[in-house]
Amino acid sequence: MSAPLAFANSPRLETERLILRPPQASDAADEMAFLASDRAAGIGGPFHPMQAFRSVAGLIGHWGLRGYGFFALEEKTTGRYMGRVGPWFPEGWPEPEIGWSVVGEAEGKGYAYEAALASRAWAYDALGWITAISLVEATNDRSAGLARRMGCTQDGTWTHPLDGWVVDIWRHPAPEAAA
Amino acid sequence: MSAPVFTSPPPLETERLRLRAFRAEDFEAEAAFYADDRSAGVGGPKPRDEAFRTFAHFIGHWTLRGFGMWALEETSTGLYLGRAGLHAPEGWPEPEIGWVLTAPQAEGRGYAGEAARAARAWAYGTLGWTTAISLILPNNARSRRLAARLGARHEDTIPFRGLDAVEVWRHPGPDAVEDAA
Numbered sequence: 001m002s003a004p005l006a007f008a009n010s011p012r013l014e015t016e017r018l019i020l021r022p023p024q025a026s027d028a029a030d031e032m033a034f035l036a037s038d039r040a041a042g043i044g045g046p047f048h049p050m051q052a053f054r055s056v057a058g059l060i061g062h063w064g065l066r067g068y069g070f071f072a073l074e075e076k077t078t079g080r081y082m083g084r085v086g087p088w089f090p091e092g093w094p095e096p097e098i099g100w101s102v103v104g105e106a107e108g109k110g111y112a113y114e115a116a117l118a119s120r121a122w123a124y125d126a127l128g129w130i131t132a133i134s135l136v137e138a139t140n141d142r143s144a145g146l147a148r149r150m151g152c153t154q155d156g157t158w159t160h161p162l163d164g165w166v167v168d169i170w171r172h173p174a175p176e177a178a179a
Numbered sequence: 180m181s182a183p184v185f186t187s188p189p190p191l192e193t194e195r196l197r198l199r200a201f202r203a204e205d206f207e208a209e210a211a212f213y214a215d216d217r218s219a220g221v222g223g224p225k226p227r228d229e230a231f232r233t234f235a236h237f238i239g240h241w242t243l244r245g246f247g248m249w250a251l252e253e254t255s256t257g258l259y260l261g262r263a264g265l266h267a268p269e270g271w272p273e274p275e276i277g278w279v280l281t282a283p284q285a286e287g288r289g290y291a292g293e294a295a296r297a298a299r300a301w302a303y304g305t306l307g308w309t310t311a312i313s314l315i316l317p318n319n320a321r322s323r324r325l326a327a328r329l330g331a332r333h334e335d336t337i338p339f340r341g342l343d344a345v346e347v348w349r350h351p352g353p354d355a356v357e358d359a360a
Contacts, residue, residue, distance in 0.1 A: 010185065022185065024185070024242065025186075025242055025243050028243055032269070048270075049269050049270060050268065050269050050270035050340075052269070053243070053268050053269030053270070054232070054236045054268060054269075055236075056239065056243065057235070057236035057237075057238070057239030057240050057242075057243055057268065058232055058235040058236045058239055059239065060185070060235075060238065060239030060242045060243070061234070061235030061236055061237065061238030061239040061240075062235050063185070064185070064201065064203075064235070064238040064239075065203045065206065065231075065234070065235055065238065066203070090228065090231050090232065090235070091206075091210075091227055091228045091230070091231030091232075092226075092227060092228025092231065093228075161226070161228065162226065162228060162229055
C-alpha cells in the first residue's frame with residue numbers, strides 16, 4: 001500500500017507533567033537553539049545552524065517515513081518546549097532506539113525520564129516493539145544514569161558509520177519486564 | 180496550540196506528471212540514485228543512511244517552511260521519477276527552485292522542466308514569490324541547460340556548503356513567465 005505521508009492519527013501522549021506530540025514548526029527555533037548549544041555535545045553537536053535545520057526537518061520527516069519518531073515535549077503548565085524523546089530508527093541505525101534530549105531549563109526535573117517511560121510504553125504497546133536500545137556517549141553521565149534508572153543494561157558499543165560517533169548501547173528491559 | 184502539525188504538499192498535475200507528497204517507498208529510488216555516480220551533480224554519491232537523512236529532511240521542510248519539494252510520479256506508469264520543487268533551508272542564499280531525476284530512464288524527456296515550471300508557477304501564483312534562484316554545480320551540464328531553457332540566467336558563482344563554486348541562476352520574475360499557475 002502506498003499511503004501518503006501523513007500521520008493523521010498522530011499520537012498525543014500525556015504524562016503527569018508533559019504532553020508528548022510530534023514536533024511541529026513552532027518547536028523549530030527552540031530545538032535549533034538547543035542543537036547549536038554546547039548542550040548538544042552529548043548527541044554529536046554543537047551543530048551549525050544549517051545542520052540544525054536539517055536535523056529538525058529530519059525529525060519531522062522521520063515521522064512521515066516511519067510513522068513514529070521523536071515526540072516534542074510540551075510542559076503542561078507553561079506550554080513550553082522542553083525537548084524531545086521518542087522512538088527513533090533512521091536508516092543505518094543498529095536497532096530501533098528510544099532517544100532523548102532536553103533543553104537546559106528542563107534538566108534536573110525528571111522530564112526526560114517521565115517522557116522516556118511513556119515513549120517506551122508506547123513503542124511496546126502501539127508499535128509492537130519487543131526490545132529497544134538507547135545510544136549514549138560514554139562521557140554522558142546524565143544520560144547513562146537515566147538509562148540505568150529505566151532498567152537498561154550495557155550491551156556493547158556502536159560507531160556511527162557517517163560521523164564516527166562512538167556510543168554505548170544500553171538495552172531496555174523487554175515489554176513484560178518494563179510494564 | 181492549533182498550529183498545523185504536519186504540512187503536506189498540495190497535489191499538482193502537469194501534462195505527464197503528478198506532483199505529490201513523498202511516500203516511504205520512494206526512498207528506495209532515492210537510495211539507488213545516491214549510490215550511483217549520476218548523483219555527482221547534486222552532491223552525491225552518498226551512502227544509504229545519509230540519503231535517508233536527506234530524504235527525511237525534504238519531508239520536514241514542508242512543515243517548517245510551508246513549501247518544499249514534490250515527488251514526481253509519471254502519470255502513465257505511476258513510477259517515481261525524482262523530485263522537484265521549492266527549497267529554502269536555513270543558510271540558503273535565497274529560496275530555490277530545484278529538481279532531480281533519480282530515474283535514469285526519465286532523463287532527456289523534458290520531465291524536470293515540466294515539473295520545475297509547475298513548481299515555479301505555484302511559487303509565484305500561490306506563495307507570491309517575486310523571484311527565485313536555482314543553485315547548480317558547475318559540473319552539472321544537464322541542469323545548466325535546463326535552467327537556461329527555463330529562462331534563468333547565470334548571475335553569480337559563489338562558495339557554498341564547502342564547495343568553491345556553485346552557480347546561482349536567476350529565474351525570470353512572475354511577469355516574465357507565461358506558465359502561470
